[in-house]
Every structure is written in structure tokens, then in C-alpha cells.
Amino acid sequence: MKPKVVERLVRYAAIDTQSKEEELRVPSTEKQFTLARLLVEELRELGVREVRLDEEHGYVYATVPATLPPAEAAAVPAVGFIAHLDTSPSVSGTGVRPVVHENYAGGDIALPGDPAQVIRENPVLRSQVGADIVTSDGTTLLGADDKAGIAAIMTAVQYWTTHPAERRGTIRIAFTPDEEVGNGTAFFDVQGFGADFAYTVDGGDIGEISDETFHAQTAVVTFAGRNTHPGYAKGILVNSLYAAGHFLSLFPEGMKPETTEGREGYLHPHDLGGNEELARLKVLLRDFETEGMAAKGALLGEMAAETERRFPGVTVGLEIIDSYRNMKEVLGRHPRVVAMAERAMRQAGVTPFRHAVRGGTDGARLSFMGLPTPNLFAGMQNPHSKLEWVSSRAMELAVATIVNLARLWAENGNAPGPDRV
Numbered sequence: 001m002k003p004k005v006v007e008r009l010v011r012y013a014a015i016d017t018q019s020k021e022e023e024l025r026v027p028s029t030e031k032q033f034t035l036a037r038l039l040v041e042e043l044r045e046l047g048v049r050e051v052r053l054d055e056e057h058g059y060v061y062a063t064v065p066a067t068l069p070p071a072e073a074a075a076v077p078a079v080g081f082i083a084h085l086d087t088s089p090s091v092s093g094t095g096v097r098p099v100v101h102e103n104y105a106g107g108d109i110a111l112p113g114d115p116a117q118v119i120r121e122n123p124v125l126r127s128q129v130g131a132d133i134v135t136s137d138g139t140t141l142l143g144a145d146d147k148a149g150i151a152a153i154m155t156a157v158q159y160w161t162t163h164p165a166e167r168r169g170t171i172r173i174a175f176t177p178d179e180e181v182g183n184g185t186a187f188f189d190v191q192g193f194g195a196d197f198a199y200t201v202d203g204g205d206i207g208e209i210s211d212e213t214f215h216a217q218t219a220v221v222t223f224a225g226r227n228t229h230p231g232y233a234k235g236i237l238v239n240s241l242y243a244a245g246h247f248l249s250l251f252p253e254g255m256k257p258e259t260t261e262g263r264e265g266y267l268h269p270h271d272l273g274g275n276e277e278l279a280r281l282k283v284l285l286r287d288f289e290t291e292g293m294a295a296k297g298a299l300l301g302e303m304a305a306e307t308e309r310r311f312p313g314v315t316v317g318l319e320i321i322d323s324y325r326n327m328k329e330v331l332g333r334h335p336r337v338v339a340m341a342e343r344a345m346r347q348a349g350v351t352p353f354r355h356a357v358r359g360g361t362d363g364a365r366l367s368f369m370g371l372p373t374p375n376l377f378a379g380m381q382n383p384h385s386k387l388e389w390v391s392s393r394a395m396e397l398a399v400a401t402i403v404n405l406a407r408l409w410a411e412n413g414n415a416p417g418p419d420r421v
């Protein structure tokens, strides 16, 4: 018999919920409502009474009521679990046909819909021998990012509604649109959600907890020269493009996205345009530490000064704008949120590890909106590709982690101390 969580994933993955870049409205695609409505229906069938669909923006909110007596329930935190409805715009999500490779025996996995698509055996895949592996047929992505997260949360809800004797505080559920296009939190109702903190279930490897994201800034560097007719330009023309080119040559080799990894930050020129008169360059600054960010900003300032010295008559302007901040700033003030997740994983037989995300996350944005939200593994591998896969074991461990977390918070949530949450 297939585990329930796999059945759910297969059902949800077949529904096209691909989001779209550069749409002003949320959700960016109407079809995300199809899954949102199905989940509303299924939550009600599971006996969850407080279910709400944001008819305009596609968010689903639900509450699994506490089983603790009211006074005790009020003393422990309301815990949220969040996953996203949409799939990445980078690979087709239309007509997804999930394939369950039962009882994986090792070796490569050839996808039946396209002989060119083969998932090569690797250490992560090999560790899943004996589990069922879910893939697409090779012509689309699978969308386990993040339907594995939705399936895990829904399976946990099913557990809770069929185990009313277990002691639990209030549990809040949310499914959000448009995470893949950066708008997942645009209309998230933090107040109405009513959780003290939450966990997104949108990570990869078994045991992964993301409690950090980059600090992110964008620098706009302008190079102002002096233009005139090139036929009569001798001694007059000051071409800003040469200054921009020189500035680009000053980026340190060891501080680029293509030369850094792990906890290293980077400087990344990503957009350049202009003419003789005026050139404009956008540079992304990324670092996990505030000191690292400050140093990168200072370095750009030195590069600007050096360029002005080298090109008399060119004025280099530098403006640095904040994009988002490392969620560790928030989560660091609530250490128990991550510590309890680690405990829940250990209880499920999983060795937890902390992962610093080299980007931003919806959880980071939510953290700064007042809802501390680290990210937990859902098990997906190779997301945003036709070779995406997820194992039944990883998803079952995600379910166990969620169920354990709810129980642990009910048992330990009102422990005294300044870091209560």
C-alpha cells in the first residue's frame, strides 16, 4: 500500500499550478485556485471547521483547534505550518504525470516519457533504497516543490483530526500562492493567521532546517561623462562607457557568485546599460553578516573613487538600496523555534542540520512581518527541473517532524524563561 502522503503528492502534483513572472496581480495565474479550492474541500472533509479561502489572492488558511483545555491551550503558542501552492515557471508544469517507482532498488532512474531524462544514481538517491521514489514522466517538472510540503502538512492534519486524545495547542495552516515568483507573502494575513511563529515546509534534504538567509542590497552605480558629436569630439568627449568597463574590471575574482559558496557572500554586477553620456550598472550585494555587507558597500565606494581618478571628467554615483535581511536577526531572538524543530526531527530518528539559504525565502519575509518562520525539509530533490524527485521516506519523516513538533510545543510551550518562544 502506498503511504498516504505519497497518494496526496501524486494527486496534487497532477494539478497545474505554475506561477508566472512579471504579473502584477497575486495570484499570477488563476489555475492556482484549482488546488487552493481542492485543499479547502479536503480540509473540511477532514473535519477542520475553520477554513478560509482568500477569494481575491488565493491564500488558504485553516485552524486545527487545540485539544488542550482552553486555559492550557492559551498558555502554549499557536504553531503555524505553511507550504506554497505554485510551481516554478522555469519548467513546464502542464500535464504533470507523476510516476511512483516503488521499492527503489538502486541505480539510475529512466523517466518513461523522455528517454533523454535519466536521474543518475547519487549518494542522496542511493540512501533511499527501499523507499518509493516519485518523479514526473520526464516531460515536465514534478512540483514536489512544494506539493511534498502540502502533502506532508495535509497528512499531519489527517493525523491530528483522527487523534483527538493527543494533547495539542492551536495549530494554524496556510497554503500560499506565487512563492516561486517572489510574491508569496505579498498579501499574507499575518494578523488573521494568528500563529506565534510558523514553519514553512519547503526544504530539500532530510534533516534540513533553514534558519538563515542572505542580507541583500542592490547598488545602482552611475557613470556620468560628457557627450558630443564624435566627428568633432577631440578634447571634449568623456565617454562614460570606458569608466563603466574599468569599474567592472575591479570586481575581486574571489567575491563573485561563480567563485563563492556556503557562507561566503558576493558582489554581482547583473544589469548594465547606457551611452557615452551616462551609463548605469546594477550590482547585487549578498552576505550573511552585516559587517560583510558593510565591507562590500565600502569596497564599491573605493572602486568608484578609483574609477573617477582614472577617468577625469567622469562622475561616479553610488546608491545602495536594501532588498531583504537575514532572517537570523529575527530567529536569533526566538531560539526555541529552531531548537524545537531539531528536537522533533531527532524524535523522528532524523539528524537535523542547519542550512544557510543563499537567497531569500518567504519565511524570511514573514519573519520580518512579525511571524518568525524557519524552513523545514519536505524532501524534494532537483527542484525546478524535469529530473525532480522525492522519496516516500523523506515525506514520511517530514510528516513525523510536523506531528512531533505540534506535540512538543503542547508539552513544553509554556516553559518559563525569557526565550519562551
Ligand SMILES: [Zn+2]
Pocket: 084, 145, 146, 179, 202
Ligand atoms: Zn519551494
